[in-house]
Amino acid sequence: MLSTAFGLTFWGVLIFYGVALYAVTPNARTAGAFFRGEDNSGREAHQWALTASIFISWIFAKSVTNAANLGASYGIVGGLAYATYWLSIPLAGFVIYRLRRSTGATSLAGFLISKYGRAAALAFTAAILIRLYNEVWSNTAVVGGYYGPAGSPAFISAALLFTAATLFYSIKGGLRGSIVTDVIQAAVFVVFLAAVLLLVLPKHGIAALLRTGEFNLTAGVDLLLVAGLQIFSYPFHDPVLTDRGFITGEKAMLKAFILAGIGGFFAILAFSFVGIDARLAGLDGGGNVPAAAAQALGIGALFVMTVLMIAAAGSTLDSTFASLSKVMAQELPVIAGRQPPAAALRYGTVAMIVIAVLGNLPMIAGAEILAATTLSGTMVMGLAPVFLLQRWTGYSPWSFHLSFWPGLLLGFLLAAGWIPAAWAIGEGKYALLLGTNLYGLLICTAGYLLPGLLHRWRGMLAVQSESA
Numbered sequence: 001m002l003s004t005a006f007g008l009t010f011w012g013v014l015i016f017y018g019v020a021l022y023a024v025t026p027n028a029r030t031a032g033a034f035f036r037g038e039d040n041s042g043r044e045a046h047q048w049a050l051t052a053s054i055f056i057s058w059i060f061a062k063s064v065t066n067a068a069n070l071g072a073s074y075g076i077v078g079g080l081a082y083a084t085y086w087l088s089i090p091l092a093g094f095v096i097y098r099l100r101r102s103t104g105a106t107s108l109a110g111f112l113i114s115k116y117g118r119a120a121a122l123a124f125t126a127a128i129l130i131r132l133y134n135e136v137w138s139n140t141a142v143v144g145g146y147y148g149p150a151g152s153p154a155f156i157s158a159a160l161l162f163t164a165a166t167l168f169y170s171i172k173g174g175l176r177g178s179i180v181t182d183v184i185q186a187a188v189f190v191v192f193l194a195a196v197l198l199l200v201l202p203k204h205g206i207a208a209l210l211r212t213g214e215f216n217l218t219a220g221v222d223l224l225l226v227a228g229l230q231i232f233s234y235p236f237h238d239p240v241l242t243d244r245g246f247i248t249g250e251k252a253m254l255k256a257f258i259l260a261g262i263g264g265f266f267a268i269l270a271f272s273f274v275g276i277d278a279r280l281a282g283l284d285g286g287g288n289v290p291a292a293a294a295q296a297l298g299i300g301a302l303f304v305m306t307v308l309m310i311a312a313a314g315s316t317l318d319s320t321f322a323s324l325s326k327v328m329a330q331e332l333p334v335i336a337g338r339q340p341p342a343a344a345l346r347y348g349t350v351a352m353i354v355i356a357v358l359g360n361l362p363m364i365a366g367a368e369i370l371a372a373t374t375l376s377g378t379m380v381m382g383l384a385p386v387f388l389l390q391r392w393t394g395y396s397p398w399s400f401h402l403s404f405w406p407g408l409l410l411g412f413l414l415a416a417g418w419i420p421a422a423w424a425i426g427e428g429k430y431a432l433l434l435g436t437n438l439y440g441l442l443i444c445t446a447g448y449l450l451p452g453l454l455h456r457w458r459g460m461l462a463v464q465s466e467s468a
Helices: 004-024 031-036 047-057 061-074 076-103 108-116 118-144 153-204 206-211 221-230 239-246 250-281 289-297 299-335 344-358 361-365 367-372 383-388 397-416 431-467
Strands: none
Touching: 004 153, 004 299, 031 153, 031 299, 031 344, 047 153, 047 239, 047 250, 047 299, 061 076, 061 118, 061 250, 061 289, 061 299, 076 108, 076 206, 076 221, 076 239, 076 250, 076 383, 108 118, 108 299, 108 397, 118 153, 118 239, 118 299, 118 344, 118 361, 118 397, 153 206, 153 250, 153 299, 153 344, 153 361, 206 250, 221 431, 239 250, 239 299, 250 289, 289 299, 299 344, 383 397, 383 431, 397 431
């Protein structure tokens, strides 16, 4: 793909990335630093550092690629559809703020135990473990794609080198290190995003980019509506985001979530311009529009795009390692009714190493495996009533299970192609996805409310029988 000189430079970027971030990563010597992002003196993360961390940790490398691909397919409608997912960050911030104020929750797992029981917390944790597993290969594969075709030695080597570089500084710093490096990665991302836009915008002008696409169900509006439905459930199965909702004061957290969500929305929308530009130029991206567009613009543009993707993927991967270590070393023991072990840092470190190895197996195995292991946003639609309607129910394990499991089942049925065509809304590519999410959310909400309604109905019958 690259000449020898430029090839060495590209590989040098990966090595420099690992060495530089290891050097600036603070050494997390306490559980508070490793799992909660405090410094070694016990001080919580600054609000602006938290904002930058949330912003960049949700700019996944795969998401950036998807934004450009959707821009190429549907114009500005595709960009808006994908950017809408980032509005779930402020929504999650408001929900977590209310949970902390009304219940005193210190984690989502702790809240679920107190509200819905340990089985609910265990089911939820299983879902987020699948999510974290998928974050590994989905980000390393994107970086590998800038070094060679999928499955090639260069592709796999780059992905594994990137994983190792990120793992080393993640082991050193835990969540504290993740937040510190996120600030650097956010700055790098913004600078290189600006560079990409300077390469793209002058070619057609922003007015032409904004006019590209049509607002109808067959031209991407169905996906926009899907995003509008999924923002009510999607953020809650991502511990990379929700872990950050419990590490600072409530008001500082809420401000950080609002600012990061707005910033992420506009960053993703802006990056979709790369795909819209490719659409106007008649460029076939072959599933990776950013890489194709960068190669078409020359080696300099490819270098800029590679650095941007490394920054995006690195921030997500180190956050994934930090969240996984917390789940395994601190939250699973609590769900089991035990205190976190004294050697939690060691267990957390081992968990990072294991997920770094196992999480790359699908990337090595091939694209078909990648598609098969994805836990979709549709599958977790049942989390919306679990968190949004919790104020209107008491302790109710059945409410969780009658909401969570139907959503998971519908997601699997959709992936298997077993949802009836009659559920489709419109005739666009995402018509069946839209129908499944709309009707599924109604089913999950009804399931969530059913135990409470039955309880009230029984209470009314009891009162009537006593009166008689």
